[in-house]
Amino acid sequence: MNDLPTLDWPTAVVFAPLAGAILAFAWPRRAAGIGLASVLLTTAAVAALALRVLAEGAVVTRLGNWGAPLGIDLRADGLSTLLLAMTAGVGLFVSLGALDSYAPARADERTRRYFWPLWLLLLTGLNGAFLSTDVFNLYVMLEVIALAAVGLTVLGGGREAVRAGLEYMYASILGALLFLMGVGFVYLELGRLDFAGLIAAEPAPALTAALALMIAGLLLKTALFPLHFWLPGAHANATAPASALLSGLVVKVSLYIFLRLTQYMPLPDELLVTLMGTLGAGAILWGGIQALRAERLKLLVAWSTVVQIGLIFVAFARAGQVGLAESWKAAALLILAHAVAKAAMFLSAGRIKDEVGHDRIQDLDRSPIRPTLAQFTFALAAISLIGLPPSLGFAGKWVLMEGAMAAGYWHWVGITMIGTLLSVAYFSRVLAGFLRFDRLRTPVAEHQGWALADTAPLVLALAALSLGLVAAPILAFMEIGYPFGATP
Amino acid sequence: MTDPLLIFDVILGLAIVALAVAVLAMHDRFAMIVLFIVFGLLSALAWVRLSAPDVALAEAAIGTGLTGALLLTTLHHIRATPPAPVPVPAGAIIANLGLCGLIFGGLVVAFLSTPLQAPGLALPVAQNMEASGVAHPVTAVLLNFRAYDTLMEVVVLLAAIVAVWMVERGTAQAPSPVMGEIYRGFARLALPAIVIIGTYLLWVGAYAPGGAFQGGAVLAAVGLLLLLSRLYRPQPAHRPLARLGFVLGTAVFAGIALLVASGGRVPFEYPAAHAKTLILLIEGMVTISIAVTLAALFHGREPEYASVSENHK
Numbered sequence: 001m002n003d004l005p006t007l008d009w010p011t012a013v014v015f016a017p018l019a020g021a022i023l024a025f026a027w028p029r030r031a032a033g034i035g036l037a038s039v040l041l042t043t044a045a046v047a048a049l050a051l052r053v054l055a056e057g058a059v060v061t062r063l064g065n066w067g068a069p070l071g072i073d074l075r076a077d078g079l080s081t082l083l084l085a086m087t088a089g090v091g092l093f094v095s096l097g098a099l100d101s102y103a104p105a106r107a108d109e110r111t112r113r114y115f116w117p118l119w120l121l122l123l124t125g126l127n128g129a130f131l132s133t134d135v136f137n138l139y140v141m142l143e144v145i146a147l148a149a150v151g152l153t154v155l156g157g158g159r160e161a162v163r164a165g166l167e168y169m170y171a172s173i174l175g176a177l178l179f180l181m182g183v184g185f186v187y188l189e190l191g192r193l194d195f196a197g198l199i200a201a202e203p204a205p206a207l208t209a210a211l212a213l214m215i216a217g218l219l220l221k222t223a224l225f226p227l228h229f230w231l232p233g234a235h236a237n238a239t240a241p242a243s244a245l246l247s248g249l250v251v252k253v254s255l256y257i258f259l260r261l262t263q264y265m266p267l268p269d270e271l272l273v274t275l276m277g278t279l280g281a282g283a284i285l286w287g288g289i290q291a292l293r294a295e296r297l298k299l300l301v302a303w304s305t306v307v308q309i310g311l312i313f314v315a316f317a318r319a320g321q322v323g324l325a326e327s328w329k330a331a332a333l334l335i336l337a338h339a340v341a342k343a344a345m346f347l348s349a350g351r352i353k354d355e356v357g358h359d360r361i362q363d364l365d366r367s368p369i370r371p372t373l374a375q376f377t378f379a380l381a382a383i384s385l386i387g388l389p390p391s392l393g394f395a396g397k398w399v400l401m402e403g404a405m406a407a408g409y410w411h412w413v414g415i416t417m418i419g420t421l422l423s424v425a426y427f428s429r430v431l432a433g434f435l436r437f438d439r440l441r442t443p444v445a446e447h448q449g450w451a452l453a454d455t456a457p458l459v460l461a462l463a464a465l466s467l468g469l470v471a472a473p474i475l476a477f478m479e480i481g482y483p484f485g486a487t488p
Numbered sequence: 489m490t491d492p493l494l495i496f497d498v499i500l501g502l503a504i505v506a507l508a509v510a511v512l513a514m515h516d517r518f519a520m521i522v523l524f525i526v527f528g529l530l531s532a533l534a535w536v537r538l539s540a541p542d543v544a545l546a547e548a549a550i551g552t553g554l555t556g557a558l559l560l561t562t563l564h565h566i567r568a569t570p571p572a573p574v575p576v577p578a579g580a581i582i583a584n585l586g587l588c589g590l591i592f593g594g595l596v597v598a599f600l601s602t603p604l605q606a607p608g609l610a611l612p613v614a615q616n617m618e619a620s621g622v623a624h625p626v627t628a629v630l631l632n633f634r635a636y637d638t639l640m641e642v643v644v645l646l647a648a649i650v651a652v653w654m655v656e657r658g659t660a661q662a663p664s665p666v667m668g669e670i671y672r673g674f675a676r677l678a679l680p681a682i683v684i685i686g687t688y689l690l691w692v693g694a695y696a697p698g699g700a701f702q703g704g705a706v707l708a709a710v711g712l713l714l715l716l717s718r719l720y721r722p723q724p725a726h727r728p729l730a731r732l733g734f735v736l737g738t739a740v741f742a743g744i745a746l747l748v749a750s751g752g753r754v755p756f757e758y759p760a761a762h763a764k765t766l767i768l769l770i771e772g773m774v775t776i777s778i779a780v781t782l783a784a785l786f787h788g789r790e791p792e793y794a795s796v797s798e799n800h801k
Contacts, residue, residue, distance in 0.1 A: 026735050028731075064635060064757050064758075065753065071634065110790075114654055118651070118654070128640065137636065143640075144640055144647060147644055151647065151650055154651070187608065189603070205598045209594060209595055210598075
């Protein structure tokens with residue numbers, strides 16, 4: 001009777017995908033089956049953990065029973081659990097989409113076999129990072145994530161993908177090394193590495209240096225303008241499910257760590273917050289312009305990721321330093337919104353490319369083949385990314401602007417508006433094409449306009465659209481366990 | 489100021505910086521790698537002077553030996569001539585220097601402000617050594633107190649080999665360097681010695697500097713010698729075994745971490761009576777995985793995959 005509740009869910013959330021990765025790699029013939037089972041198990045474990053967090057508040061596991069700072073603790077509070085749930089949900093549907101994208105007819109044997117171990121290792125790293133309470137452990141998790149992500153980037157093969165993957169790896173490793181240097185400064189000053197030590201710390205020059213180094217590393221990894229140079233190539237040249245994972249989930253980890261660290265470490269002043277917001281504004285403008293100029297659908301979607309990352313940083317800065325105690329919630333909501341919508345969008349873009357045979361935006365409307373359901377999914381995802389009600393993107397932007405207006409920071413409101421207009425403009429380039437039938441008239445032949453493979457992106461897009469209706473419970477959930485405030 | 493070793497330390501530090509500059513200034517790629525190896529050896533020496541023999545061993549075995557081998561084999565595969573260096577405008581150099589100097593200065597100020605003798609975690613580690621099951625503090629931290637980190641480092645290695653197998657696809661196989669008869673004779677002499685050294689490093693890790701990563705790196709040298717001297721040629725039929733070798737360490741480590749969690753214990757909490765046995769078992773399996781993975785990284789590709797998949801069709 002007492003068995004189920006005592007099961008250690010945080011550990012299960014990390015070890016279920018790890019076990020799956022080991023089995024899927026050792027037994028490639030069954031990789032897809034093992035992979036899917038492992039993702040399902042992980043999702044179930046996350047659901048159980050979420051219920052437990054909802055009922056009892058933050059859940060802590062002291063690995064080895066040593067306790068921090070000697071040992072390492074795993075901690076699931078509202079924010080962690082929300083991001084775990086985001087990863088599990090997006091991951092599950094991307095996995096389902098991958099079954100079609102890497103079907104024997106579409107992908108070679110190795111792509112099909114090695115996608116699963118790489119993705120499961122990535123999932124291990126993601127879940128581990130969201131549960132971590134120790135800066136060195138976070139570095140190790142970043143390494144796991146980085147290598148698995150590079151593997152996923154080059155999964156499709158081809159020169160462009162390998163080149164983009166190499167560039168991504170350089171950026172990623174440099175970011176990780178900067179982060180590690182920051183960790184070194186933390187240990188020099190405090191003699192410990194756990195979050196509790198950071199929270200109790202007094203401001204010191206070494207901690208400022210540590211924070212600066214870590215933030216620089218994380219910004220490089222999360223691709224905030226002007227450190228975004230590696231992202232469009234890497235995300236546009238990967239295969240669709242890999243792009244969905246990279247854009248939807250991987251860049252979010254460094255954002256999440258950024259949110260944690262800026263709350264825990266003594267922040268120097270308002271300057272840093274304004275700088276983050278300004279870089280975010282730069283990302284919105286520059287990314288928007290590049291998205292308007294992009295010639296290929298996947299490249300446009302990748303540039304839209306640059307824009308959305310910028311938007312999340314604007315949300316972080318929306319009410320200055322005094323507003324930080326609330327602003328992280330707006331940022332977290334936008335992280336969630338972008339993950340779900342962008343995964344749907346990359347998957348549907350991949351479907352369109354698979355069906356039509358190319359993804360040149362200019363020629364999309366001249367194709368006799370119309371993957372209507374995939375196009376519909378793309379439009380739904382665009383609605384959330386633009387931020388129209390009732391989508392989750394709308395809720396996120398609403399919270400952002402509400403806070404900015406209350407604090408009197410009208411420039412952040414203006415930037416958000418401009419970003420919204422730009423996103424309407426660049427998504428219209430694609431949607432207008434979808435709606436035009438006049439350029440080429442051919443009888444709709446054997447193609448149905450939809451396929452079972454459209455289910456996964458469609459469900460994700462519908463989720464992005466409808467989750468906005470439950471934005472209030474989501475906001476309440478992420479406050480469980482007081483992620484920022486009381487000591488963990 | 490009477491300490492004669494101080495002079496040695498100053499010269500060592502200056503030599504390391506000079507070597508780093510030389511590596512960057514060098515245009516010939518082979519010379520770069522050789523200087524990098526020397527740089528690594530001196531860094532290992534510096535770790536010894538900093539009383540960190542474990543790090544020194546790892547630096548020498550992995551950072552210098554294996555990385556050097558990887559760099560040299562990569563150089564062998566890159567047949568294109570390097571592009572001519574693009575002239576950088578003097579303004580950019582000055583701006584870069586200024587910016588880097590500013591950052592460096594800031595970091596130095598921050599470094600100098602830290603407490604000189606921070607207590608760190610040395611005290612809690614010393615207090616819990618009894619319960620850890622081993623006598624060497626570094627091993628206790630790596631395999632017990634922070635075993636979770638170490639498990640994930642082994643996972644990183646697993647991810648690395650999968651990623652490398654993905655990357656090499658489609659690239660033509662370069663002919664391996666030809667080694668003469670003398671080389672093969674050397675390999676026959678050296679192999680048993682390396683095996684003994686590697687195993688000793690693993691075993692001694694329980695109470696003195698050494699352990700899985702150092703031992704595994706030394707044992708990986710066995711694989712390198714076997715590959716280079718063609719005493720062993722990777723075959724497609726060996727792939728299942730190789731994959732098993734890659735995952736062995738992770739699987740056993742994770743399995744033990746989870747299996748000990750019964751009867752009120754949490755994951756990674758080894759029962760006190762069996763702690764030493766379990767740690768040695770984990771280290772042994774991890775050593776095998778590290779050795780196999782590093783050797784496979786050196787080989788750099790999945791054996792003959794293309795022809796096999798065609799046969800299947």
